[in-house]
Amino acid sequence: MELVSSIQKYYGEEIQNVSDLKTLACCTVDSYPKHVKDVLLLIEEEIKNKYYGCGSPIPDALDGLKVLDIGCGTGRDVYILSKLVGENGFVYGIDMTKQQIEIAERYVDVQTKRFGYKKPNVMFIHDLIENIDEYFEENSLDLIISNCVFNLIFDKEMVLSKIYKILKNGGEFYFSDNYADRRIPEHLKDHPILYNECMSGALYKKDFIRLARKVGFMEPRVMSENKININNPELEALLENIQFYSITYRLWKIEGLEDACEDYGHVAIYKGGIKESPYKFILDQTHVFEKGKPERVCGNTALMLSKTRFKDYFEIIGDFSTHYGEFSSCGTTVSNNASTTSSNSCGCSV
Ligand SMILES: C[S@@+](CC[C@H](N)C(=O)[O-])C[C@H]1O[C@@H](n2cnc3c(N)ncnc32)[C@H](O)[C@@H]1O
Structure with a gap:
């Protein structure tokens, strides 16, 4: 008190x-x-x-x-x-x-x-x-x-x-x-x-x-x-x-999110349509989607784009039937430079 x-x-x-x-x-x-x-x-x-x-x-x-x-x-x-x-x-x-x-x-x-x-x-x-x-x-x-x-x-x-x-x-x-x-x-x-x-x-x-x-x-x-x-x-x-x-x-808050980025072979395509971001959508610091450009994404990112209010703006190709290991472009390096973020290259906080 x-x-x-x-x-x-x-x-x-x-x-x-x-x-x-x-x-x-x-x-x-x-x-x-x-x-x-x-x-x-x-x-x-x-x-x-x-x-x-x-x-x-x-x-x-x-x-x-x-x-x-x-x-x-x-x-x-x-x-x-x-x-x-x-x-x-x-x-x-x-x-x-x-x-x-x-x-x-x-x-x-x-x-x-x-x-x-x-x-x-x-x-x-x-x-x-x-x-x-x-x-x-x-x-x-x-x-x-x-x-x-x-x-x-x-x-x-x-x-x-x-x-x-x-x-x-x-x-x-x-x-x-x-x-x-x-x-x-x-x-x-x-x-x-x-x-x-x-x-x-x-x-x-x-x-x-x-x-x-x-x-x-x-x-x-x-x-x-x-x-x-x-x-x-x-x-x-x-x-x-x-x-x-x-x-x-x-x-x-999404059911099925994991504590790390895993590769299930998903691809995400921004279809456009978000008023403030007509040509380029920023999901987070390291995920920027250009309209129409297919991007390989981890399972978590696929969920963030398909199970949320962004679902109408994305085409997601793939499912969770096969696991291909750790998402390859998600490094595990934590920056040594204290002035930069301690997230890996997938934008996930580590
Ligand atoms: C740094 S100010 C930020 C205020 C506002 N978000 C802004 O951007 O101007 C912190 C505010 O949090 C409120 N606050 C802090 N702890 C709180 C609590 N436990 N319950 C309700 N309000 C709280 C304070 O009253 C104060 O208005």
């Missing part, structure tokens, strides 16, 4: 806008695609001034989806999604900090009108993320997103397994958060600024992968990874050599 009130006080009272942050750990370094930049122009300044995200958790092909943003703050990402899911979609945001949720709610009518909708397609919930299963049934959401929040959650395993439960089969948790290149030492865990500014609650990258697999998200895929420039010499001295990274992951 002490932790909860410290976070609430920080985001509700101590910081009023991004310039009050003591580090650059809650500042987005990813660049936004044009369709997201266009929506950002339509969002109220007060919402954007109190945005403390560290990535861009906005995937493609959102039309008509039912989405939840966990730790939505003042709702910047909720409103981006509100526009992108369209009038037939719906976006929920949950956050425990009253002052943040009040700002998000203040602009529901303004944003609804600005997007040209007859009625709102957003709803904000003032509560703990830990209680999401009280609001959403099992297998009920297409997409859950989050931006710089997961590190702040105390019981990460409990929350991640609730996220898994309330997602539909074929749904995904697509989120940006901070990770460390090692486990955070005990003496730093309770440091108020390091915690509230999304560093000392961050997981060691490999522990996150282990946790994701434990709750059922078998093969996390990296969308982007950026080294964080903390920009605060005093705090950097405390951290000594610990490096932090902002990573956007895509975690799928």
Whole structure:
């Protein structure tokens, strides 16, 4: 409870806008695609001034989806999604900090009108993320997103397994958060600024992968990874050599996913049709599909393209009847260069 009130006080009272942050750990370094930049122009300044995200958790092909943003703050990402899911979609945001949720709610009518909708397609919930299963049934959401929040959650395993439960089969948790290149030492865990500014609650990258697999998200895929420039010499001295990274992951809930890329001889062809990506679709950091070009893919990638909302946009040739061994172009090399991602050449996190 002490932790909860410290976070609430920080985001509700101590910081009023991004310039009050003591580090650059809650500042987005990813660049936004044009369709997201266009929506950002339509969002109220007060919402954007109190945005403390560290990535861009906005995937493609959102039309008509039912989405939840966990730790939505003042709702910047909720409103981006509100526009992108369209009038037939719906976006929920949950956050425990009253002052943040009040700002998000203040602009529901303004944003609804600005997007040209007859009625709102957003709803904000003032509560703990830990209680999401009280609001959403099992297998009920297409997409859950989050931006710089997961590190702040105390019981990460409990929350991640609730996220898994309330997602539909074929749904995904697509989120940006901070990770460390090692486990955070005990003496730093309770440091108020390091915690509230999304560093000392961050997981060691490999522990996150282990946790994701434990709750059922078998093969996390990296969308982007950026080294964080903390920009605060005093705090950097405390951290000594610990490096932090902002990573956007895509975690799928798909029956049959394996914990590694295996070769069953599948081929995938992007047929086009995704509005934001007419000629080239990016599944993850290392899977880019040019329209019409056949690509050999592992069994997991075949499932991600055939058992999800992307199924109408891909032709998948092959089945799982014959196993040809490890997917050949999936190396197992982990990069030694700490500034690059620790994923293999298939995009699978290792
Ligand atoms: C770094 S801010 C990011 C806010 C928002 N995603 C954004 O991009 O502006 C972290 C947010 O997570 C919320 N938060 C942290 N832990 C939470 C929890 N257990 N339950 C609900 N909200 C939580 C805080 O209230 C705060 O608004």
